[in-house]
Amino acid sequence: MLVTMKSILDHANKHNYAVMAINCINMEMVRGAIAAAEEEHSPIIIQMGIGQINNHAHMEDIAPIVQNIARRANVPVALNLDHGGKWEDEVRAMKLGYTNVMIDASALSYEENVSRTALVVTAAHAMGISVEAELGHVGQADAGDGRTDDMYTNVEQAVEFVQETGCDALAVAIGTAHGQYPEGYVPKLDFDRLAELKAALQMPLVLHGGSGAGEENLRRAVAGGINKVNVATDAFQVAKDAVLAKLEENPKANYMQMEMAAEAGVKAFVKDYIHVLGSNDRYTFEDKDTGSKE
Known part of the structure; x- marks a missing residue:
């Protein structure tokens, strides 16, 4: 079922777990992610960033695909525009549903x-559309961003920001960054700051830069109050690796076989991620009025 992200994250906030928000660029990734969520009785957030939607026609083409698959799903699915910066992009996404x-x-x-x-x-x-905002700055991993205190979210400022804007979820900067970290590097997150932010805001908090953050960091972040974790780079790599593995197994594999391999790879990846974030078994079809399995 297609729902607002607010309805998903409010429940996650109340019950202390997080939901995976996976950036998808084609139907195979969408199908794999939603199938994983259904099998794990978990909500899921499908999102696309402006950098991945390289023209508006693409946005218009893929939105109905996600919506149709989501409406048939027996778990809550939200469709999110990730990192919108321009007013016209926000409006177009809202008009597209x-x-x-x-x-x-x-x-x-x-x-x-x-x-x-x-x-x-x-x-x-x-x-009737919910909104995520960002305060502090989650930079780029390959540029060494996200590692300095002056980029982190200020607690007092965050309280003021939420009051002045009325946003439904807040992406906070506590040490992660977008993209791929240098080999062997695992970010050190400011969990004390996260605890202060959660105590002060008592609302859904978002961690951008989930790729490469490390399972221990992710589990601690969820325990500390993160309710949405964005994953793009790792998801794209999983799909790529699945296709390459299929070609190695069968150099004559056709396009359909490669698509199926990518979908299966993403599905397995999302199922594992769901368990790390603790969103498994939070929803069954019979619980559609509450959105959760209590």
């Missing part, structure tokens, strides 16, 4: 971040 949009103005001044986020929240809420 995304059930959540993220406005990322974190690289701008605090005042501009508040202004842009509040505008998107007003428009989205009027359409």
Whole structure:
């Protein structure tokens, strides 16, 4: 069933678990992720970033595919626009039926971040769509970003930000970064800051840069109050590896066989991730009124 991200994350916040938000760029990734969620009785968030949607026609093409698969699913599925920065991108996603949009103005001044986020929240809420925002800055792993305290989310400022914008979920910066870390590097997260943020905000918190963060870090982050974990780089690599493995097994494999391999690889990856985040067995079809398996 297709639902708002807020409905998924409010339950995760209340019951202390996190939901995987997987960036998908084709139907095979979407099918694999949702199938995994159904088998594990878990909610799932399907999202696409502006950098992955290289033109608006692609956004218009893939949104109905996700929505159709989600509506047939027997677990809650949200469709999220990841890292929207331009007003026109946010509006287009809302018109296309995304059930959540993220406005990322974190690289701008605090005042501009508040202004842009509040505008998107007003428009989205009027359409029954929830909004994720970001405060602090989650940078790029290959550039060494995300490792300095001045990029981290300020607790007092976060309280003010949420009050002024009315956002439904907040992406916080505590030491992770987007993309692929240098080989052998595992980020050191500021769990004390996370605890302070959760205590002060008491709302769904989001961890960007889940790829390469390490299972121990992820489990501790969920225990500390993270309710949504974004995964892109690792998911793309899993799909690629599955296709390469199929070609190694059968150099004459056709395109359909490669698609099926990618879907199966993503499905297995998502099932494992669901267990790390603790969202398995949180929902069954019979519990559709509450959205969870209590």
